[in-house]
Amino acid sequence: MKLEFLEAGEIVSTHGVRGEMKVLPWADGPDFLCEFDRVRIAGKDYPVESCRVQKTCNLLKIEGVDTMEAAQAMRGKTVEIYRCDAPEGLIFAAELMGMTVLCEGEEIGKITDVLDYPGNKVYVVKGQKEYMIPAVKAFILDTDMEKEIMQVRLIEGMETDAH
Numbered sequence: 530m531k532l533e534f535l536e537a538g539e540i541v542s543t544h545g546v547r548g549e550m551k552v553l554p555w556a557d558g559p560d561f562l563c564e565f566d567r568v569r570i571a572g573k574d575y576p577v578e579s580c581r582v583q584k585t586c587n588l589l590k591i592e593g594v595d596t597m598e599a600a601q602a603m604r605g606k607t608v609e610i611y612r613c614d615a616p617e618g619l620i621f622a623a624e625l626m627g628m629t630v631l632c633e634g635e636e637i638g639k640i641t642d643v644l645d646y647p648g649n650k651v652y653v654v655k656g657q658k659e660y661m662i663p664a665v666k667a668f669i670l671d672t673d674m675e676k677e678i679m680q681v682r683l684i685e686g687m688e689t690d691a692h
Contacts, residue, residue: 531674534569534609535621537562543600544588549579550600552587552608562587562608564616569609620672622650628672630654630662630679640679652679659689 538554554562563580568591575591582588589608594600615621622643630637630652638656643664650664662668662681671680 531612532621532624533612535612535615536607536623537568537610538587538608540570540589540600540603540606540608541586542604543597544583546597547590548594548596548600549588549590550594550603551583552589553585554587559583559585559587562589562610565610565614567611567614569611570603570606620674624674625652625672625679628677628679630656630660630681632681632683637681637683654681660687661689662687 537556538552540550541553542551543549544551552562556562559582563582565577565580567574567576568589569575570591575593578590578592580587580589594603622645625640625643628640630640636656637658637660638654640652641655642653644651644653644661648663652662652664652669654660654662660683662683668682668684668687669679670682671678673679
């Protein structure tokens with residue numbers, strides 16, 4: 530299901546004395562968060578003053594958080610972005626949860642988890658059987674976010690509880 534807000538990372542510490550916060554991004558890389566002009570933290574909207582990459586994290590400065598103490602108060606909170614600000618066609622793992630999965634027109638189950646492996650993501654699909662389907666074009670034929678349906682191609686070895 531398309532969500533209005535997407536979780537993009539967690540504020541893990543402060544940086545400096547002017548209110549910058551270190552964010553551990555939950556996207557494929559830290560560059561992603563730098564593309565947004567606004568974020569949402571604890572249900573409140575904040576214009577982004579600056580965002581830059583530092584190693585595997587982001588250094589985020591938002592309007593209204595101008596001291597180390599104010600930034601420290603944000604520690605542990607989740608940074609969200611607006612779905613409407615995200616690039617068209619981008620799908621977040623949270624939006625796939627509960628999606629119906631079809632193989633050759635037959636329902637095989639629903640997505641219950643998205644595992645993040647070094648090579649690619651893997652969708653865990655549970656129905657009468659459980660499947661682990663790599664999130665690659667060879668196996669993910671179509672994803673219809675509006676209808677909440679994913680079409681897949683299965684091969685031997687994807688069924689996890691095969692006897």
